[in-house]
Amino acid sequence: MNRTLIVAASCLLTWAWAGHAQSDKKLSDARTALEKWVETRQLISKTRADWQADKETIQQTIVMLERELKGVEEQFTRLSTNNVQADKERLEAEALLKSSDDGIAPAQQFASEFEGQIRAVLPRLPDPLKDSLKPLLARLPAEGATNTQMKATERVQVLLGLLNEMDKFNNAVNVFSEKQKNDQGGEVSVETVYVGLGAAYFVNDAGDFAGTGSPGATGWEWINQPKLANHVREVIRIYRNERPAKFVSLPAVIK
Incomplete structure (x- = not known):
C-alpha cells in the first residue's frame, strides 16, 4: 500500500514537473513570438515612414524636374520664335539694303x-x-x-x-563794314547795304564816297557814285532804327 502511494506520488510529481516545464517553454515561445511580432511591427512602421519620406522627396523631385523641363521647352519655343523673327528681320534688312543700294547711286x-x-x-x-x-x-x-x-x-x-x-540773306536787308577802292585805287572803309542777293549800296563815314554794287560772272562789280551818299546814309539810319521808315529812291542794276 505504502509502496503504491509512493509510486503514485512519484508519478504525480513527475507529471507536475513535466507540466511546469512544458508551461515555461510555451511562455518562452510566446514571449519570443511577441518580441518578433513587435519587431516586425516596428520594421513595418519604419519601412512605411521611410517610404512616405522617400515618396515625398520623389514627388518633389518630379515636380522640380517637370518645372525645369517646362522651362527648357519654353526656351526652345522662344528660340524657335526668335529664329523665325531673326530670319524675317534679316530678310527685311537685306531687302532694305538692296533698295538703299539701288537708290544711293541716283x-x-x-x-x-x-x-x-x-x-x-x-x-x-x-x-x-x-x-x-x-x-x-x-x-x-x-x-x-x-x-x-x-x-x-x-x-x-x-x-x-x-x-x-x-x-535768308536774299530775303533781308543786311549791313556790313567793308573796304572799297576809290578812283585813285586806295581802300576806303565803308558800310555796305545789301538788298537781298541782287543789289548793294555803300558809303563812307564822311559821306563823300559812295556807290553801287551788283553780282557779276566772276564776282561783285562796284561803281563809284558819290551823289548817292546821302540816300545810302539815310537807308542805314532807317536800318538801325535811327530814322522812321520811309521810301528812299536808289538805282538798281538789272542783269
Whole structure:
C-alpha cells in the first residue's frame, strides 16, 4: 500500500514537473513570438515612414524636374520664335539694303550735280555771305571727287543748309563794314547795304564816297557814285532804327 502511494506520488510529481516545464517553454515561445511580432511591427512602421519620406522627396523631385523641363521647352519655343523673327528681320534688312543700294547711286548723282550748281553761283554771292557759308562748304566733298565716304543724306543736308542761308540773306536787308577802292585805287572803309542777293549800296563815314554794287560772272562789280551818299546814309539810319521808315529812291542794276 505504502509502496503504491509512493509510486503514485512519484508519478504525480513527475507529471507536475513535466507540466511546469512544458508551461515555461510555451511562455518562452510566446514571449519570443511577441518580441518578433513587435519587431516586425516596428520594421513595418519604419519601412512605411521611410517610404512616405522617400515618396515625398520623389514627388518633389518630379515636380522640380517637370518645372525645369517646362522651362527648357519654353526656351526652345522662344528660340524657335526668335529664329523665325531673326530670319524675317534679316530678310527685311537685306531687302532694305538692296533698295538703299539701288537708290544711293541716283542720290549721290543728284548731290554731286547740285554741289556743282552751288559752286557755280558762289562767285555771284556777296562776300559776307560767302564767309558765313565756309563751314558748310568745307563739309562738301572736293570738287570732282568720285569716291567719297560722305553719305548721300549728309550731302543733301549740307546742300539744304547752304540753300537756307542763301535764302535768308536774299530775303533781308543786311549791313556790313567793308573796304572799297576809290578812283585813285586806295581802300576806303565803308558800310555796305545789301538788298537781298541782287543789289548793294555803300558809303563812307564822311559821306563823300559812295556807290553801287551788283553780282557779276566772276564776282561783285562796284561803281563809284558819290551823289548817292546821302540816300545810302539815310537807308542805314532807317536800318538801325535811327530814322522812321520811309521810301528812299536808289538805282538798281538789272542783269
